[in-house]
Amino acid sequence: xxxxxxxxxxxxxxxxxxxxxxxxxxxxxxxxxxxxxxxxxxxxxxxxxxxxxxxxxxxxxxxxxxxxxxxxxxxxxxxxxxxxxxxxxxxxxxxxxxxxxxxxxxxxxxxxxxxxxxxxxxxxxxxxxxxxxxxxxxxxxxxxxxxxxxxxxxxxxxxxxxxxxxxxxxxxxxxxxxxxxxxxxxxxxxxxxxxxxxxxxxxxxxxxxxxxxxxxxxxxxxxxxxxxxxxxxxxxxxxxxxxxxxxxxxxxxxxxxxxxxxxxxxxxxxxxxxxxxxxxxxxxxxxxxxxxxxxxxxxxxxxxxxxxxxxxxxxxxxxxxxxxxxxxxxxxxx
Amino acid sequence: xxxxxxxxxxxxxxxxxxxxxxxxxxxxxxxxxxxxxxxxxxxxxxxxxxxxxxxxxxxxxxxxxxxxxxxxxxxxxxxxxxxxxxxxxxxxxxxxxxxxxxxxxxxxxxxxxxxxxxxxxxxxxxxxxxxxxxxxxxxxxxxxxxxxxxxxxxxxxxxxxxxxxxxxxxxxxxxxxxxxxxxxxxxxxxxxxxxxxxxxxxxxxxxxxxxxxxxxxxxxxxxxxxxxxxxxxxxxxxxxxxxxxxxxxxxxxxxxxxxxxxxxxxxxxxxxxxxxxxxxxxxxxxxxxxxxxxxxxxxxxxxxxxxxxxxxxxxxxxxxxxxxxxxxxxxxxxxxxxxxxxxxxxxxxxxxxxxxxxxxxxxxxxxxxxxxxxxxxxxxxxxxxxxxx
Ligand SMILES: Nc1ncnc2c1ncn2[C@@H]1O[C@H](COP(=O)(O)OP(=O)(O)O)[C@@H](O)[C@H]1O
Ligand SMILES: [Mg+2]
Numbered sequence: 108x109x110x111x112x113x114x115x116x117x118x119x120x121x122x123x124x125x126x127x128x129x130x131x132x133x134x135x136x137x138x139x140x141x142x143x144x145x146x147x148x149x150x151x152x153x154x155x156x157x158x159x160x161x162x163x164x165x166x167x168x169x170x171x172x173x174x175x176x177x178x179x180x181x182x183x184x185x186x187x188x189x190x191x192x193x194x195x196x197x198x199x200x201x202x203x204x205x206x207x208x209x210x211x212x213x214x215x216x217x218x219x220x221x222x223x224x225x226x227x228x229x230x231x232x233x234x235x236x237x238x239x240x241x242x243x244x245x246x247x248x249x250x251x252x253x254x255x256x257x258x259x260x261x262x263x264x265x266x267x268x269x270x271x272x273x274x275x276x277x278x279x280x281x282x283x284x285x286x287x288x289x290x291x292x293x294x295x296x297x298x299x300x301x302x303x304x305x306x307x308x309x310x311x312x313x314x315x316x317x318x319x320x321x322x323x324x325x326x327x328x329x330x331x332x333x334x335x336x337x338x339x340x341x342x343x344x345x346x347x348x349x350x351x352x353x354x355x356x357x358x359x360x361x362x363x364x365x366x367x368x369x370x371x372x373x374x375x376x377x378x379x380x381x382x383x384x385x386x387x388x389x390x391x392x393x394x395x396x397x398x399x400x401x402x403x404x405x406x407x408x409x410x411x412x413x414x415x416x417x418x419x420x421x422x423x424x425x426x427x428x429x430x431x432x433x434x435x436x437x438x439x440x441x
Numbered sequence: 442x443x444x445x446x447x448x449x450x451x452x453x454x455x456x457x458x459x460x461x462x463x464x465x466x467x468x469x470x471x472x473x474x475x476x477x478x479x480x481x482x483x484x485x486x487x488x489x490x491x492x493x494x495x496x497x498x499x500x501x502x503x504x505x506x507x508x509x510x511x512x513x514x515x516x517x518x519x520x521x522x523x524x525x526x527x528x529x530x531x532x533x534x535x536x537x538x539x540x541x542x543x544x545x546x547x548x549x550x551x552x553x554x555x556x557x558x559x560x561x562x563x564x565x566x567x568x569x570x571x572x573x574x575x576x577x578x579x580x581x582x583x584x585x586x587x588x589x590x591x592x593x594x595x596x597x598x599x600x601x602x603x604x605x606x607x608x609x610x611x612x613x614x615x616x617x618x619x620x621x622x623x624x625x626x627x628x629x630x631x632x633x634x635x636x637x638x639x640x641x642x643x644x645x646x647x648x649x650x651x652x653x654x655x656x657x658x659x660x661x662x663x664x665x666x667x668x669x670x671x672x673x674x675x676x677x678x679x680x681x682x683x684x685x686x687x688x689x690x691x692x693x694x695x696x697x698x699x700x701x702x703x704x705x706x707x708x709x710x711x712x713x714x715x716x717x718x719x720x721x722x723x724x725x726x727x728x729x730x731x732x733x734x735x736x737x738x739x740x741x742x743x744x745x746x747x748x749x750x751x752x753x754x755x756x757x758x759x760x761x762x763x764x765x766x767x768x769x770x771x772x773x774x775x776x777x778x779x780x781x782x783x784x785x786x787x788x789x790x791x792x793x794x795x796x797x798x799x800x801x802x803x804x805x806x807x808x809x810x811x812x813x814x815x816x817x818x819x820x821x822x823x824x825x826x827x828x829x830x
Contacts, residue, residue: 173726202728215719219741225720232728255454262464265457273455275723282727 114184115286115318116172116205118147121181121191123167141167143342143398144181146417147320149286154312154319156329156350158365159339165322166210168339169288172320173207174198185286203232206279210291212271216263222249222274223259229281244281251314252277253307269300273307280311288320293328305331326365330354335423338362341398344417348424358426360403397429405430471821478817484810492563495556506536508557509775512548517793519543520551543795545785551799554777558800561778562807565693565762566755572697574751577704580662582735584705585712588659595632595651599625663709666702674699678761682770689772692765696758703750711743745822752815756808763804779804 121142129136141164149155157165170176172183174193183191190201209215217225223245235241246256252273263271272292279287289308293301309332311317323329329336329350336353338346338361346359357363397403397410407430415429472478498505514528520543524535535541535550542551606621678695685691715721716739724738765771766780774781779800786796 170722173722175722175725199728202726205726207723207726209719209723211719215723217720217724217738217742220738228724228729229727250454253455255456258455258457261457267458270455270457278723278727 113151114148115151115186116147116149116320117182117184118145118168118172119182119184121145121147121168121171121183122179123164123171123176124179140342142171142178145339145342145344146347147337147344149318149320150334151285152312152316152318153334154321154332156333156336157320157322157339158326158329158336159324161324163339164342165324165339166290169207169290169320169322172288173205174201203282204284205286205288206282206284207288207290208272208275208279208292210295212268212275212295213263215275216271216278218263221260221262222254222266225263225274226259226278226281229278232282248277248281249274251280251311267300268296269304272296272300272304276304276307276311280315284317286318286320288322290322291324292321294324301328308332326353326362338365343398343427345399345428346424346426347417348421352421352424356421358420358424358431359428360405360430361399397427468821472817475817475820477813478820481810481813481815481817484806485814488559488807488810489563491556492559496560499553499557499560504553506550506553506556508549508553508777510549510553512544515540515544515548516546517544517789517796518548519793520795520799542799543793545782545793545796546789551782551796554782555779555799555803557777558779558782559803561689561772561776562759562762562804565689565696566759566811568693569696569700569758569762570751570754572694573701573754574704574747576697576701578708578740578747580666580701581705581708582712582740584659584662585709586716586731586735586739588662588709588713589657591654591657592661593651594653594655595628597655598651599628602628659709662705666705669699669702672699675761675764678765679768679770682765687770687773689776692762692771696761700754700757703754704747707746707750708743711746712739715739715742746819749815749819749822752811752818756811756815759811760804760808763800 122140122144123142124138124140126135127137127139128134143164145164145168147155147157147168157168159165167176171178171191174190174195178191181191182189185201185205188201190198193201216222226245226248227241230241230244235244242259245259249256249258254270254273254277258266258270258274263274266274276292292308293304296304305328308319308321312319319332321329321332326336326338333350336346336348336350337344338353338359340361346353346357346362348357353362354366357366396412397406397415400406400410403410409429415427417425417427418431420426420431472482499508510533512529512533515524518524518540520541522540522543523538524540526534535552537552540550540552542555544550545554602621603625606618606625609615609618609621611618677699681695681699682692685695721734721738724734729738762771762778763780763783766778767784769781769784771780772778783797783800783804786793786800790797
């Protein structure tokens, strides 16, 4: 892939398996391969979309990047520093750089703290003394996300979902991060509010030069904000491409399914007629080979045998599928 | 970065939707609807005032109401009866001019004694529950927040070493005990030192056994809770109190030390669910330290059920103290408590029923009031109820 120097974050072969414990002695009965070898890279000042259905491990990736969860294997390289084995103490300076905006606007704000108190936690971390100066910064932050400054003394329950999401964004910005992970920030909101929050995120990026990892289960949303997109399925990255290329020419059958699920604005255009077969529960022991097997309409014998490599099919365009040849031609009828 | 941004994005600033209401107002709005709880609260406040004025009026060398003044010629007088002024010396005349709640078998004024006893009940209730809540919050907080961490074999061994040393010293084997204690402390010191200098040194292979994980902190604390709950607590308290010199402080401490288990369970359960919440993750992502996350972010959210159980716990502690005093294990005479007034009165239950009725009824009312108030609190603090408003 690209050279590392203009990447703010690079993830290599990241893995996280969760044990499923059973019985009196809490023996490990099985492993959930929530993240099973994920590679990502986020360019400085750009947005990477991470798309996949719910339960595929997107939030787990996010929590590992923030070191809220220890990765089992792999590297997380933030600005040439491998933080994947960092202790809490080592992480102190990095914490200010990477922040997160959560999906659930109700659970992400402390109900017993005023909005101001929640945001001020970050200002405290920055070492801004209590008093006029901190208050000024707080009000500025609130204005930056489009909230009135007197919201600071209110409790979260007095706000709507979209407003809370703005407050969550203000809290993330309070430590002046350079990378913000947006974990499905708009999927719990009304459609009319979604666009506002997307616009806000975009404006903030232009103003502050932020980099985003934008997580979504909806490919449609990703198009507006993201420069590149990684498509994830059951802990694996299936396809990685610049957004337009992904929309124009999706290689992976799974990406095609996701695109087909987008409602078409022009009724005349033909839709790809791919239907996925019945899902397999993720807790079942996964067979070797492609994560999509059993669900893919183009399945071939080799798909069941071993994990396929990430194949380059064009500039910045990679696909993980046995049925895509070295020359980038799909060996099935798209 | 943010300070450089000249103008905020052009959205028109968002205003909150809900009318401004402080937590207290909202709390009161909900609480007001519960009549019984309001009654409980009123009695609670009354009891507090009575106990406090009672303390002021019955203590000192020359109290306004003297609870220990013996007038043998005036024994077992009924409530509201007038004193026989001709038989009393001037300082023996009751302050109110009548025996408001009668006198006991030594002619002591029951009203004065009830006043004095109210303060005992109040302090025993609050201090005992205070102790149990502090222990409970601490244990529950650790079990809930750090519970998944494991205790290593060497830590277990050091604990054994230290307690064996302490036991030896206690049983007059000071020499060997001191050796064990020094060894234990030396190892702890070594561990701390290692932590300070070598940040992440992998232990050598031959010491691997010492770093074996035993049980998790959560398991340890929760099994301790289970063990404590196995004892019928009243009899446990009785045993301990029988061994210790009788004093009001011992009673408070013993009740406190035997009633922290409920709080521990509540706090642990709350913490287990809170630590998975996004706002805690957000605080961690900001780099807020553990101590502040526990006490600033999580505790205020976990405190509601603790408050409820503490209110009901006060009632239980008052009842326990009364029971102990009734059995003669409580606060030593001549200090009056509701329990020992009741106990003294039971011999005269047919001749002087007020001696049992007055303290009995007071205990009933106060305990009931605390329970009603506690249950009212539980209803109001329940977040599911709150969401509707
Ligand atoms: N702490 C955990 N313990 C066990 N399994 C987990 C844990 N966290 C997540 N999982 C599992 O990992 C998978 C991925 O979860 P998640 O990352 O939340 O998915 P997404 O955000 O894409 O919806 C899910 O199957 C989930 O059940
Ligand atoms: Mg998620």
